[in-house]
Amino acid sequence: MRALTWHGINDVRVDTVPDPEIINPRDAILRITSTAICGSDLHLYDGVIPGMKQGDVLGHEFMGIVEEVGPNSSLEVGQRVVVPFTISCGHCFFCQQQQFSACDNGNPVENQDASEKLYGHAMGAAFGYSHLTGGYAGGQAEYVRVPFSDVGPIVIPDGLDDEQVLFLSDILPTGWMAAENAGIGPDDTVAVWGCGPVGLFAVQSAMIMGAAQVIAIDHHPHRLELAARFGARTINFEQTHVDEALMEMTGGLGPDAVIDAVGMEAHGFALDNVVDAVKQKVGVGADRGHALRQAILAVRKGGRVSVPGVYGGMLDKWPLGAMMEKGLELRSGQTHVQRYTRDLLERIQRGEIDSTFLISHCLPLEEAPTGYKNFRDKQNEWTKVVLRPH
Amino acid sequence: MSTDQTSDSAPLRARKDDKADGFTYVGRSVTINRPRHELFAFWRDFQNLSTFMENIEAIEFTGPDRAVWTVRAPAGTEVQFETEIVDIVDDTSITWRSTPDSPIKTEGRVTFADAPGNRGTIVTADIGYTPPAGDLGRVVAKLFMAEPNIQARHELKRFKMLMEAGEIATPINHRN
Numbered sequence: 001m002r003a004l005t006w007h008g009i010n011d012v013r014v015d016t017v018p019d020p021e022i023i024n025p026r027d028a029i030l031r032i033t034s035t036a037i038c039g040s041d042l043h044l045y046d047g048v049i050p051g052m053k054q055g056d057v058l059g060h061e062f063m064g065i066v067e068e069v070g071p072n073s074s075l076e077v078g079q080r081v082v083v084p085f086t087i088s089c090g091h092c093f094f095c096q097q098q099q100f101s102a103c104d105n106g107n108p109v110e111n112q113d114a115s116e117k118l119y120g121h122a123m124g125a126a127f128g129y130s131h132l133t134g135g136y137a138g139g140q141a142e143y144v145r146v147p148f149s150d151v152g153p154i155v156i157p158d159g160l161d162d163e164q165v166l167f168l169s170d171i172l173p174t175g176w177m178a179a180e181n182a183g184i185g186p187d188d189t190v191a192v193w194g195c196g197p198v199g200l201f202a203v204q205s206a207m208i209m210g211a212a213q214v215i216a217i218d219h220h221p222h223r224l225e226l227a228a229r230f231g232a233r234t235i236n237f238e239q240t241h242v243d244e245a246l247m248e249m250t251g252g253l254g255p256d257a258v259i260d261a262v263g264m265e266a267h268g269f270a271l272d273n274v275v276d277a278v279k280q281k282v283g284v285g286a287d288r289g290h291a292l293r294q295a296i297l298a299v300r301k302g303g304r305v306s307v308p309g310v311y312g313g314m315l316d317k318w319p320l321g322a323m324m325e326k327g328l329e330l331r332s333g334q335t336h337v338q339r340y341t342r343d344l345l346e347r348i349q350r351g352e353i354d355s356t357f358l359i360s361h362c363l364p365l366e367e368a369p370t371g372y373k374n375f376r377d378k379q380n381e382w383t384k385v386v387l388r389p390h
Numbered sequence: 391m392s393t394d395q396t397s398d399s400a401p402l403r404a405r406k407d408d409k410a411d412g413f414t415y416v417g418r419s420v421t422i423n424r425p426r427h428e429l430f431a432f433w434r435d436f437q438n439l440s441t442f443m444e445n446i447e448a449i450e451f452t453g454p455d456r457a458v459w460t461v462r463a464p465a466g467t468e469v470q471f472e473t474e475i476v477d478i479v480d481d482t483s484i485t486w487r488s489t490p491d492s493p494i495k496t497e498g499r500v501t502f503a504d505a506p507g508n509r510g511t512i513v514t515a516d517i518g519y520t521p522p523a524g525d526l527g528r529v530v531a532k533l534f535m536a537e538p539n540i541q542a543r544h545e546l547k548r549f550k551m552l553m554e555a556g557e558i559a560t561p562i563n564h565r566n
């Protein structure tokens with residue numbers, strides 16, 4: 001089959017690789033109909049996530065048609081499904097708590113050692129996202145092997161296009177969980193850093209959850225405009241002092257909740273960011289954290305900080321004093337996708353959530369390298385890229 | 391085997407000095423979301439051990455409570471040793487040690503205890519060993535000592551996967 005493979009920093013290629021097969025009883029094989037490039041794939045593209053090997057197949061947002069099933073899969077050949085990016089067994093303590101991304105059993109034991117040293121506990125597993133999260137082949141390919149296919153994939157009813165449901169696999173539940181983690185109440189002001197796909201879904205989710213005011217922060221005019229379409233007020237951080245604007249837009253109180261949908265590759269030329277960027281380049285496992293620092297300083301006393309943005313390593317100059325003195329709550333984490341898919345699918349069916357507004361480009365799989373390059377370099381116009389392997 | 395405490399409540403395998411009675415101890419605890427009885431019964435049927443212990447080549451019973459274990463060692467070599475069960479407490483623990491004639495001196499215990507709430511069962515393995523001298527010693531040293539805890543850790547995690555998920559996770563995409 002054809003698949004998008006990683007070969008090094010800024011080097012992804014479409015190669016011919018062997019078709020996947022059923023290995024374990026709960027496996028299914030999917031024929032991929034649509035797969036997206038995720039903002040977090042750019043961390044792999046930029047080489048800031050360790051644990052990648054040459055030839056690894058990328059892609060963790062995908063959907064397709066069931067082609068083959070193992071004896072313990074609950075899926076049936078021919079069903080159309082969206083697959084959560086988190087590979088979760090459904091039976092461990094964490095899965096039972098609906099903390100699916102913390103599943104104990106998805107990450108193969110040999111691949112658990114590195115993150116166990118790094119984080120104190122082994123990471124959960126994901127598709128196409130380095131050997132730290134299991135070393136599984138991803139879905140930017142013609143076919144993919146889906147482990148635990150009886151708990152993850154959600155069957156899509158007829159009458160919904162791929163574009164309407166594809167993002168159930170990652171960015172839609174990620175944006176939703178980001179808003180949920182911000183603990184939004186009806187009179188709240190929520191500020192969202194980053195109007196990439198996750199940030200925009202967080203804006204939309206915060207609106208649905210009843211926030212009084214959502215303020216979206218970015219520097220790409222088109223992305224800010226997309227946020228404004230959902231009723232958000234906007235701040236362009238290239239033109240405006242974010243901290244001052246937030247104070248003025250909240251009557252001197254500060255936002256009740258803040259969401260960092262930027263993550264470790266924050267752009268911009270704030271001094272702390274430049275220092276962080278240098279450290280990241282010399283490879284000491286450091287993250288860039290300007291957006292997160294700014295969010296923590298901006299949030300009101302006793303406010304909530306939600307971190308859906310991906311961080312991988314260490315961050316220094318952490319505003320711990322502000323955190324403690326202001327009495328903040330911090331919630332974060334990889335998305336517990338399986339917890340949200342059913343509810344979000346119903347909201348899509350009711351027309352409550354629009355997930356198609358984001359897609360700017362649909363490309364055949366063969367053009368995936370162009371998709372990666374433009375999604376990173378032309379963020380204003382290339383808001384979301386969908387690849388079509390078939 | 392010695393799992394007595396000294397001045398704190400930490401298990402012997404977590405102590406900075408992990409040697410006692412001439413043994414080196416390795417081990418690990420995992421919490422498995424299954425009933426205690428089920429886990430004990432699976433482990434008690436020793437033939438099952440090779441389903442999650444990847445290094446076991448063969449288990450041959452030489453008596454009701456005695457078995458010869460053939461274990462794969464690095465560089466295509468094999469190590470054999472014989473053990474006997476010294477104590478079994480139903481649904482609670484299994485304790486074994488090497489027979490006097492065995493070329494490797496080892497002893498171990500696996501215990502099964504209820505986890506708090508509905509978290510299932512805490513399974514703990516404590517394995518003590520003394521590598522023999524000579525060529526065999528070097529092979530065993532490689533087998534056990536390169537990273538003594540890794541093997542125990544991996545095997546218990548595979549046991550957990552098999553018991554909870556019904557299969558052992560792998561990123562492998564192709565049979566054979």
Ligand SMILES: [Zn+2]
Pocket residue numbers: 038039040041060085170171
């Ligand atoms: Zn993603």
Ligand SMILES: [Zn+2]
Pocket residue numbers: 088089090091092093094095096102103104105106
């Ligand atoms: Zn699980």
